[in-house]
Amino acid sequence: MKKLSNLMDRIISRVNFNLRIFSIDVGDYLRGLVPENQLVKFYAFYGIWSNHPIHFHFSNSNLAGSCFLGRCKIDNSILYKCDIRGDELKVKGEVFHVDDKTLNVEEDEVIWIKDSLLVKTLVHNYSHNPEKLELFLIKNSASAPYANIHGSPIEGCFLEPFSTVDLTTLHDCRVGTYTYLQVGELSHIEVDAGWVWIRNKNLFDFNYNHPEDVLRKRYIAFVPGKGAMGMFMDFAEDRKMDFQRLYDVVNLESPIKEIPPGASINRYSVWKGKNHISRNVLVSQRAYLESSWLGEGANAQENCYISFSRLEGFNVTAHGATIIYATLGRKVFVGFNSFILGKADCPLTVGNESIIMPHTIIDLVEPVTIPGNHLVWGYIRRQADLEEHSMPLERLSKIKDQITIGRMRFRGSGDAFVEVFRQRIHHILEANGAFFDGETGRGHAQTGQTISFNIIQPYPTGEARGLYPTIDIEP
The missing domain is CATH 2.160.10.10 (Hexapeptide repeat proteins)
Known part of the structure; x- marks a missing residue:
């Protein structure tokens, strides 16, 4: 050597x-x-x-x-x-x-x-x-x-x-x-x-x-x-031993017998427990799915862990994100390497179209509910922590100069920030084939099948x- x-x-x-x-x-x-x-x-x-x-x-x-x-x-x-x-x-x-x-x-x-x-x-x-x-x-x-x-x-x-x-x-x-x-x-x-x-x-x-x-x-x-x-x-x-078989077996069978229309499960992903995926769902290589429900157009990108959770649809789970014991409404974005650790008796609930910023840590010691259309960041363990680690997107859109909330500092146009994020989320869903109608809107979930x-x-x-x-x- x-x-x-x-x-x-x-x-x-x-x-x-x-x-x-x-x-x-x-x-x-x-x-x-x-x-x-x-x-x-x-x-x-x-x-x-x-x-x-x-x-x-x-x-x-x-x-x-x-x-x-x-x-x-x-x-x-x-x-x-x-x-x-x-x-x-x-x-x-x-x-x-x-x-x-x-x-x-x-x-x-x-x-x-x-x-x-x-x-x-x-x-x-x-x-x-x-x-x-x-x-x-x-x-x-x-x-x-x-x-x-x-x-x-x-x-x-x-x-x-x-x-x-x-x-x-x-x-x-x-x-x-x-x-x-x-x-x-x-x-x-x-x-x-x-x-x-x-x-x-x-x-x-x-x-x-x-x-x-x-x-x-x-x-x-x-x-x-x-x-x-x-x-x-x-x-x-x-959990690394769950991936070991990917390198021991060349020809792997699909974890489910019938894959919904437009959906794709990468052969190099891990599938444990009883999972449900809907049409146009993308499960990428090295994604880890355990006893969870993924609605239409949702995706689990590389190095994601989704366990004991429900994603209602058109959800983006970016590279490296972890979601455990959570219910996410439609079009919820979970950013890169975010770590959401709920528990059976301390689950997380997130409303529609909220944005969980990259590298956010949500490690719960009590149940927490995040309303819809909120921006979330930082370090959250209790409901009270949302006061310094979240903001309604409508309020953020009205900021034109600067604001400081706890350890977060924002300067510039809040409206531009929200618009850029929404455009990027739409691009990710579009590129992944979340909107495929059988003829148009093909993306990774459809092309990845071949x-x-x-x-x-x-x-x-x-x-x-x-x-x-x-x-x-x-x-």
Whole structure:
């Protein structure tokens, strides 16, 4: 495994060089995060479908347990149990709209991951950068477990556990544990753990910071030499064996005999107990569904956990979100890596069209009801906590300057903030095929039914053990 060890050293040295102004050695955090014997244990798989151009190239890389879809190129990288989703890559001939300008896409867009180490990370290409229309690049970067890279090309960055970069271009940045960024572009910045920061040019700026002592002591901490610790990691680790069969069996049967019209259950999802799904529901790979009810058009995206809950319909459960013992009305949005932990005697009820912000923690010690059309953020354990962690969308829409509520600060146009969120929720539902009528409105839930998977394995012995031979998959 000498070549694999050398590759790990090479990646760490490159990330360290890009982050040299911060005096950090990412090796202290990354070495041992994934034992080398795990990197040779799992196969990788590449999705083949007719809805998007295919091309998969990789060289001198390790892809253990990772899933790839769309045009992908992987060089000198280590990816462990990652999802690389290229189902919304731009295609040659498309017109890309930005502000009041249009740009022609000259060639099919590709995801290129170079000299990087990604661990249990979700990469989704829905890119926003008009300066690099045909290239979604991740270079000289590292990410720890359950990070999300969504529409965010990054170079020279370190993403700590459960962090999310969303529609943001990053250069030489360190993103703290359980931090969410959607700010357009950042360079040479360290963002502390537990921040939720959303900025849209000069229209608005929302930010909230979780109490550091609460976050580190109870939910998630990242310690050099010890890795990620806390309730979030324990929750995922307790359920990881449920995913083991996905790597032991090549041909998996559907968990239900009859799938409703327009619905899709990915073969690499986990299904436990008695579940119900309605038409146009999407259950993505590595989603975990247990004894729950999903109404029409609802979705469970990658790394989601939905247990003992009811989603009435057209619900968005974004990447990494957890929902347990909750009833969600129609069109409720639950953001990236949000953690909703109700209990049988302390359930959560959320009214129609409410928005639960990314990286919100709802860990209940009593029953809580959130009215419809509310924005929710932060840290909630009791009904009284909603006073400092929620606001009616109608009230938010009337804000024109700034407001501070507890640890949340908002500046700019509340009306623009609400409108942008509603448009994005509609786009997600539309892209996932929630509105499919049998003829029009096809999305991932419909096109995903026709994906087949190529299984790829590494060298089993010798100096190259754990590396995958250079391979090109083309039409």
